[in-house]
Amino acid sequence: MITLASTITPSMIWGTFLGLVVAFAIPLILVAYGGMFSEHSGIVNIALEGIMVIGAMTSSMISHQFDAQVKAGTIQPWLAMFIAIIASGLAGALFSLLLSFASNHLKADQTIAGTAINIMAPAIFLIGSTAINDGVETDWITLPTWSTFSPTNFGITGKSFFRSFSVNTICIETTFFALVLIPLMAFILYRTRFGLRLRSCGEHPEASASLGLNVFAYRYAGVTISGFLAGIGGTAYVLASTSDVYGDVAGIGFLALAVMIFGNWNAIKIIGAAFFFAFFKTLGNMTTTLGASDNAFLKALVSFPRAEIIYALLPYIVTLIVLIFTSKHSQAPKAEGTPFDISRRS
Amino acid sequence: MSDTANTAPIGKSRVSTFFHKPWVVSVLSSLVSVVVGLLVGFIVLVCINPQAAPAAFASMIKFGFTDKNSVANIFYSSAPILMTGLAVAFAFKAGSFNIGGAGQYMGGATFAFVGAALWKLPWPVCILLALIGGALVGCIPGVLKAFFNVNEVLSAIMMNWIVQGIFYMVCQSNSAILVTDGATTKVSNINPSAVLPTWGLEGIDPNFTIGFVIACILAIIVWLVLEKTNLGFEIKACGLNKDAAKYAGINEKKNIILAFTISGALAGIGGALYILMPAAANSGLDIKYSGIPSQGFDGISVALLANNNPIGCIFSALFIQYLTYSGTGLGSAFTHKIPALIVGVIVYFASFVAFVRMMILRYGGTPFWRKWFKKKPAPTGGTEAPKAEPTTGKEDVSK
Numbered sequence: 001m002i003t004l005a006s007t008i009t010p011s012m013i014w015g016t017f018l019g020l021v022v023a024f025a026i027p028l029i030l031v032a033y034g035g036m037f038s039e040h041s042g043i044v045n046i047a048l049e050g051i052m053v054i055g056a057m058t059s060s061m062i063s064h065q066f067d068a069q070v071k072a073g074t075i076q077p078w079l080a081m082f083i084a085i086i087a088s089g090l091a092g093a094l095f096s097l098l099l100s101f102a103s104n105h106l107k108a109d110q111t112i113a114g115t116a117i118n119i120m121a122p123a124i125f126l127i128g129s130t131a132i133n134d135g136v137e138t139d140w141i142t143l144p145t146w147s148t149f150s151p152t153n154f155g156i157t158g159k160s161f162f163r164s165f166s167v168n169t170i171c172i173e174t175t176f177f178a179l180v181l182i183p184l185m186a187f188i189l190y191r192t193r194f195g196l197r198l199r200s201c202g203e204h205p206e207a208s209a210s211l212g213l214n215v216f217a218y219r220y221a222g223v224t225i226s227g228f229l230a231g232i233g234g235t236a237y238v239l240a241s242t243s244d245v246y247g248d249v250a251g252i253g254f255l256a257l258a259v260m261i262f263g264n265w266n267a268i269k270i271i272g273a274a275f276f277f278a279f280f281k282t283l284g285n286m287t288t289t290l291g292a293s294d295n296a297f298l299k300a301l302v303s304f305p306r307a308e309i310i311y312a313l314l315p316y317i318v319t320l321i322v323l324i325f326t327s328k329h330s331q332a333p334k335a336e337g338t339p340f341d342i343s344r345r346s
Numbered sequence: 347m348s349d350t351a352n353t354a355p356i357g358k359s360r361v362s363t364f365f366h367k368p369w370v371v372s373v374l375s376s377l378v379s380v381v382v383g384l385l386v387g388f389i390v391l392v393c394i395n396p397q398a399a400p401a402a403f404a405s406m407i408k409f410g411f412t413d414k415n416s417v418a419n420i421f422y423s424s425a426p427i428l429m430t431g432l433a434v435a436f437a438f439k440a441g442s443f444n445i446g447g448a449g450q451y452m453g454g455a456t457f458a459f460v461g462a463a464l465w466k467l468p469w470p471v472c473i474l475l476a477l478i479g480g481a482l483v484g485c486i487p488g489v490l491k492a493f494f495n496v497n498e499v500l501s502a503i504m505m506n507w508i509v510q511g512i513f514y515m516v517c518q519s520n521s522a523i524l525v526t527d528g529a530t531t532k533v534s535n536i537n538p539s540a541v542l543p544t545w546g547l548e549g550i551d552p553n554f555t556i557g558f559v560i561a562c563i564l565a566i567i568v569w570l571v572l573e574k575t576n577l578g579f580e581i582k583a584c585g586l587n588k589d590a591a592k593y594a595g596i597n598e599k600k601n602i603i604l605a606f607t608i609s610g611a612l613a614g615i616g617g618a619l620y621i622l623m624p625a626a627a628n629s630g631l632d633i634k635y636s637g638i639p640s641q642g643f644d645g646i647s648v649a650l651l652a653n654n655n656p657i658g659c660i661f662s663a664l665f666i667q668y669l670t671y672s673g674t675g676l677g678s679a680f681t682h683k684i685p686a687l688i689v690g691v692i693v694y695f696a697s698f699v700a701f702v703r704m705m706i707l708r709y710g711g712t713p714f715w716r717k718w719f720k721k722k723p724a725p726t727g728g729t730e731a732p733k734a735e736p737t738t739g740k741e742d743v744s745k
Contacts, residue, residue: 046445046499098694106698111443111499113697115646120690126683127390137681254503261500306515313511316504320490327496 010295015164023168023240025278027233031256034229041222042202046114049253050121055231059088060141060245067144077146092231100223107339125247140244174236186267202333284312383692409675418551424667425557429616430645433609435654440605441585446502448642449509453483454614462540476618484610492599557619569656650696
């Protein structure tokens with residue numbers, strides 16, 4: 001996952017490090033935004049993890065087929081990846097309909113329906129990966145080599161901070177999606193009529209319904225947007241982390257939920273929380289590389305026993321502690337988790 | 347709660363009364379989920395390969411019954427997921443969703459493993475240690491929920507990862523218990539006295555330990571505690587309506603902590619039942635830091651399929667283990683993870699069990715043709731709206 005050139009300068013390590021932080025933060029932000037949309041509409045979306053798997057499956061299958069069947073990747077890698085990423089978002093949105101259908105029309109317990117979706121997703125992934133590998137039972141899908149770009153495509157050469165930074169950021173196409181989607185989604189939620197109404201459905205659906213809003217429609221919209229973002233987030237995660245996509249995303253979906261709660265359901269705070277998590281997670285992942293470097297400061301950061309595991313655990317422990325102090329004043333949408341029943345008085 | 351049994355109005359047929367008994371409704375709604383799940387699995391098989399699908403499906407169904415060893419395998423392998431299922435069901439009765447079964451399972455397994463491998467303790471002590479380990483991990487989300495209002499789903503998920511990391515550290519620092527980089531050594535290789543005894547069951551299968559018996563006894567104890575004791579009543583009251591329970595003088599904070607602690611202890615025992623199995627039946631514990639043991643999450647399926655009834659958990663654990671085991675029976679034409687999909691679909695349908703129950707209550711006992719030919723809609727049973735007993739308690743807690 002982390003490969004560095006043979007001669008490494010400290011600035012290149014910093015570049016790689018910061019690049020990885022960004023590369024890890026982007027799926028977290030996208031998926032946490034997904035969770036934010038869903039919860040502001042009043043539905044707890046614990047299925048983000050499963051939706052990410054479906055998104056990752058769709059994009060890897062499509063790019064795999066582009067590579068194998070039409071050789072589109074070698075001609076137009078940008079366009080091919082663009083289609084794959086959009087498709088992953090759409091697949092996520094479609095898959096999330098399972099959750100909105102169960103929680104809107106069947107008044108299901110949303111946590112359980114979400115858990116069921118999380119159970120189904122890896123199984124669906126295996127069916128897909130077996131199909132794509134000509135019916136031979138395989139539990140991974142190989143991404144084509146052109147699915148991420150090389151810095152030279154952008155004219156960035158030499159051994160510099162910026163080059164090693166760009167490997168994990170602008171060479172991954174989802175970064176550009178994130179740059180567009182993150183501000184756009186924050187704008188939609190806070191500055192449009194749709195966003196205001198969506199949030200009202202999560203706070204007091206009965207009041208919204210009394211003003212003539214179709215609460216079910218808004219909840220469908222919230223969960224579908226959430227599925228779209230989580231699908232793209234799944235693609236962003238696998239593009240940044242691996243070339244063989246397996247049917248799990250290492251708990252990023254749950255982590256994104258934690259990021260969302262840590263960020264108090266607020267679009268700006270979520271970004272900060274995601275970078276916080278990404279920083280420690282990357283420290284945990286890079287301990288061996290950092291320990292081998294010449295830089296005294298970087299070495300000191302990781303020179304205690306079991307540093308890799310302690311850094312990897314730190315985000316979870318810190319989240320627990322932060323939750324202890326913030327949960328009393330949590331600004332969670334009031335009606336999240338409760339099925340909307342138009343005939344109920346509250 | 348039990349008054350739902352008598353909601354069938356006077357003058358209804360005996361069939362209709364039968365269909366309004368709570369346990370009949372529960373069993374029926376679980377069966378509906380199972381049938382739908384199997385149906386979806388079959389449809390997926392047909393979509394993949396229409397020719398081979400029926401034969402493969404039939405061989406999958408039969409696979410669990412090929413010989414007495416496979417039946418025995420299903421029984422003894424279902425003990426851990428029965429325990430995690432009980433843990434989830436118990437927490438559900440208290441109105442909380444315990445998704446931390448994996449962490450509590452891991453905590454129990456760690457304690458049992460350290461007790462068995464490092465301190466060379468016999469098996470009953472190891473199980474007690476696992477109980478303590480699981481309870482310690484389990485009580486943390488409960489305490490955080492009771493005193494700091496921390497979302498228990500989230501803190502439980504965090505605990506899953508933290509416990510997994512701690513187990514990893516424990517194993518890394520003791521080269522004696524680590525065989526390869528991927529898994530721990532097996533308890534039976536170090537300390538045979540810690541392996542669960544068979545007590546005559548070895549006649550059926552050499553790996554058939556009393557783990558399943560222990561789990562069944564615990565299931566009955568959990569049922570007794572929930573239904574026949576003050577503690578169980580208080581816990582259920584908190585689950586049904588926290589505010590009403592508080593008003594009635596029940597200490598709801600104490601009960602939430604207690605529910606999570608007991609739930610964690612149950613899952614922890616599950617970890618011990620797995621780790622103390624004979625060598626052929628367990629593959630050591632996976633210590634990959636990235637992975638979380640699947641038994642913790644299987645427990646959710648077990649509890650939901652059983653409608654959170656401890657006795658029902660026995661049957662649903664057997665069924666889920668049977669499905670998982672049957673995957674290999676599908677043959678080479680299909681991926682062996684079809685059972686996982688079926689389980690997912692079953693849980694998905696079990697999630698709207700309230701809806702399925704409503705349908706059963708509305709149409710159960712009334713032959714469907716009568717509904718078609720009648721001008722007026724048939725006077726359905728329970729015009730006074732026999733509200734189904736809420737499964738999770740969440741449905742009933744109004745703001």
